[in-house]
Amino acid sequence: MEFLNELNPSQYEAATHVEGPMMVIAGAGSGKTKVLTSRIAYLIENGVDAFHILALTFTNKAAREMKNRISNVVGESEAKNVTMGTFHSVFARILRHHADRLGYPSNFTIYDTQDSKSLIKSIIKEMGLDDKIYKPGVVLSRISSAKNNLISATQYEQKSDIVAVDRMSAKPQLYLIYKQYEQRCFKASAMDFDDLLFKTNLLLRDFPDVLQYYQHRFHFILVDEYQDTNYSQYLIVKKLAAVHENLCVVGDDAQSIYAFRGADIENILNFEKDYPDYKLFKLEQNYRSTKNIVEAANSVIGNNKNQIKKTVWTQNDTGNKIKVVRTLTDNEEGRWIANSIYDNKQASGELHSNFAILYRTNAQSRAFEEALRKLNIPYRIYGGLSFYQRKEIKDLIAYFRLVCNPNDEEAFKRVINYPKRGIGDSTIDTLFVASQNYQIPIWELIENFHQYPVNINGGAKSKIEQFVMMINRYRGQLETHPASDIAEDIARSSGISKLLYDDKSPEGVARHENIQELLAGIKEFSDSGEEGELLTLGDFLLDVALLTDADDDKDKETPRVSLMTIHASKGLEFPHVYIVGLEENLFPSQMALHSRADLEEERRLFYVALTRAEKKCTLSYSMCRYLYGRPTTSEPSRFIQEIDPAYLEIEVPNKPESGRSLNLARPVLSTPSSGLSGSFKSVQQVRPMNDHLKKNSDIKVGHVVMHEKFGKGKVLSFEGAGSDKKVKIFFAGNGEKTLLMKFAKLEVLD
DNA sequence: GGAGCTTCAATTTTT
DNA sequence: TTGAAGCTCC
Numbered sequence: 001m002e003f004l005n006e007l008n009p010s011q012y013e014a015a016t017h018v019e020g021p022m023m024v025i026a027g028a029g030s031g032k033t034k035v036l037t038s039r040i041a042y043l044i045e046n047g048v049d050a051f052h053i054l055a056l057t058f059t060n061k062a063a064r065e066m067k068n069r070i071s072n073v074v075g076e077s078e079a080k081n082v083t084m085g086t087f088h089s090v091f092a093r094i095l096r097h098h099a100d101r102l103g104y105p106s107n108f109t110i111y112d113t114q115d116s117k118s119l120i121k122s123i124i125k126e127m128g129l130d131d132k133i134y135k136p137g138v139v140l141s142r143i144s145s146a147k148n149n150l151i152s153a154t155q156y157e158q159k160s161d162i163v164a165v166d167r168m169s170a171k172p173q174l175y176l177i178y179k180q181y182e183q184r185c186f187k188a189s190a191m192d193f194d195d196l197l198f199k200t201n202l203l204l205r206d207f208p209d210v211l212q213y214y215q216h217r218f219h220f221i222l223v224d225e226y227q228d229t230n231y232s233q234y235l236i237v238k239k240l241a242a243v244h245e246n247l248c249v250v251g252d253d254a255q256s257i258y259a260f261r262g263a264d265i266e267n268i269l270n271f272e273k274d275y276p277d278y279k280l281f282k283l284e285q286n287y288r289s290t291k292n293i294v295e296a297a298n299s300v301i302g303n304n305k306n307q308i309k310k311t312v313w314t315q316n317d318t319g320n321k322i323k324v325v326r327t328l329t330d331n332e333e334g335r336w337i338a339n340s341i342y343d344n345k346q347a348s349g350e351l352h353s354n355f356a357i358l359y360r361t362n363a364q365s366r367a368f369e370e371a372l373r374k375l376n377i378p379y380r381i382y383g384g385l386s387f388y389q390r391k392e393i394k395d396l397i398a399y400f401r402l403v404c405n406p407n408d409e410e411a412f413k414r415v416i417n418y419p420k421r422g423i424g425d426s427t428i429d430t431l432f433v434a435s436q437n438y439q440i441p442i443w444e445l446i447e448n449f450h451q452y453p454v455n456i457n458g459g460a461k462s463k464i465e466q467f468v469m470m471i472n473r474y475r476g477q478l479e480t481h482p483a484s485d486i487a488e489d490i491a492r493s494s495g496i497s498k499l500l501y502d503d504k505s506p507e508g509v510a511r512h513e514n515i516q517e518l519l520a521g522i523k524e525f526s527d528s529g530e531e532g533e534l535l536t537l538g539d540f541l542l543d544v545a546l547l548t549d550a551d552d553d554k555d556k557e558t559p560r561v562s563l564m565t566i567h568a569s570k571g572l573e574f575p576h577v578y579i580v581g582l583e584e585n586l587f588p589s590q591m592a593l594h595s596r597a598d599l600e601e602e603r604r605l606f607y608v609a610l611t612r613a614e615k616k617c618t619l620s621y622s623m624c625r626y627l628y629g630r631p632t633t634s635e636p637s638r639f640i641q642e643i644d645p646a647y648l649e650i651e652v653p654n655k656p657e658s659g660r661s662l663n664l665a666r667p668v669l670s671t672p673s674s675g676l677s678g679s680f681k682s683v684q685q686v687r688p689m690n691d692h693l694k695k696n697s698d699i700k701v702g703h704v705v706m707h708e709k710f711g712k713g714k715v716l717s718f719e720g721a722g723s724d725k726k727v728k729i730f731f732a733g734n735g736e737k738t739l740l741m742k743f744a745k746l747e748v749l750d
Numbered sequence: 751g752g753a754g755c756t757t758c759a760a761t762t763t764t765t
Numbered sequence: 766t767t768g769a770a771g772c773t774c775c
Contacts, residue, residue: 059764088765193765567762629766
């Protein structure tokens, strides 16, 4: 077993320990994934049937990576038999298998966060509550944390302490929303993300035969990132492992940064209580970073009370000290960092992909984008909307969902009138009210108007019937046609494809391309099956519902600087890391200052940030930054002081009168080499607001004008007068538009 | 139904 | 500042 030779002694011990409960505390950069994959390979090589192994991760990416690594060692055909995936995807599959036990059909829909919010919003509206007080996002997070603690709506209502909290925050009816939400999800044959774990718990609790089956199937269970498990996940793992107790959990309490989402660090701290005879392994040698970085990170995390004792060390070089930079403004911070990347690249000849800028909040990215653009440094922002969250993708997928599960209310709402087919909001509202009154799913209602009279006009009714026929036609093909056939048919005959094709604005073109890309992806999926295997649209949805990361490494060819939040950087590493915005109220976040636990989580976040760096790490803070459009002064973060100064190198602060301040920033620095879009954007921002009012009166027929959104166009004619005066313009690419003169922002070009 | 205005709020977010 | 969502007018 050659792969074992690559392990150091403590890694080796952990990877080759077979029986019984064990916990691996893996410091940052200590080869955690390597141990996990080696252990699985070791089990298989020692005769354990891959079929009996369950490995749970938190991200698809981690699961994919592990699967690949294991394939490389034991071969793909063996690796394939390991049950490996995210908690959500593994248990979603198990739930599909036993859905009938819970009264669900096996083709249940998985609601994403948007769906959940939208449903909660309609419930709030239907109950006549104020959505200023009952904010859908807040309500959802209350419900979510209840579910993660295995509290059902009925139990929620009975827990006086929980209800009291809601009453204190002026939301006494929250339990009723939860109840409604629970019912509506059930009626729609839908489970949200939390349900996948919650219902798995119900399944294992209420059906002993199911529990026993999986207890005996999974002889070996491995859990990655154990510090991020919530109570619901903890209990599933505990139950499944109860017979064989061959449970191996791997994690790092110092890197727990998702408590705000219900992750319970106690799970790792209490492992000992559940399994008193457990074996503890510690991976303390860091292979990633220089001594300075490792020691600096240690000195920071030492300020946390709540932690498992360990000493992370490294044999790597001492390396450079961590640089601390102070700038006057956020824009200057951006420029300083961009310049530093430029200089470092010049000096070392490294790729841009060796550099990362990490920040606490997404909003901070702007200054860095601008500065990097001006220096023509390619970058990529991680986070933001992933492919599957784009509206056009969600719309098309909503058709797929509706075809597979017509009770899916959220999918129904999305597509019933998209593309426009003359079924308006009031009609839809009437349908929803009627479906509530009749106590039936909305699809049953509209399929059977003759049976359930509804007060809507004949025109709308026949349009709905047409819609029903269209969806039913696809439904008929569901089990006989490959996913790609139906998908392409839907995209075409629903009108979505044409609608986006006809939109020639840059956004429209991009949207159409996205749809094409999705269809191509489905085609690839359909073709990926074994000989003679039919992969249906339902199979595709099963795959796609839990895929959130875009992982489109299409533009890999250009190495790019990475920009991301620290949360998003977990698990990654870069030779050069810039941690920016190290200011009180930003990092640590203002919201985290109230409790010790929150502050400790921020500190762990900082620890994660520091330990991303391999060679050079730079910290920056600004004395002044724009916050919500207002300039705000700021203090350096306490975290800087928490680093032992022996590992720091403070840049000489620039003098306040050094000129390069606020107002000069943008216009002065725009150079001829700057990217087109960059300079264009700043020109638009600089232009005085009322400019167009003066200009519009000068416009004559035949003039070529520029419109902010539609681009260049030619004035065809005028209509009306005074404040109603309209202008008809032909835009290249956007066609003819009639605009109100008083609103249109036009600029005469000749 | 759509365009364009006003208004309001504003961490982090593996699924 | 940005953006989403609501409102108003054709």
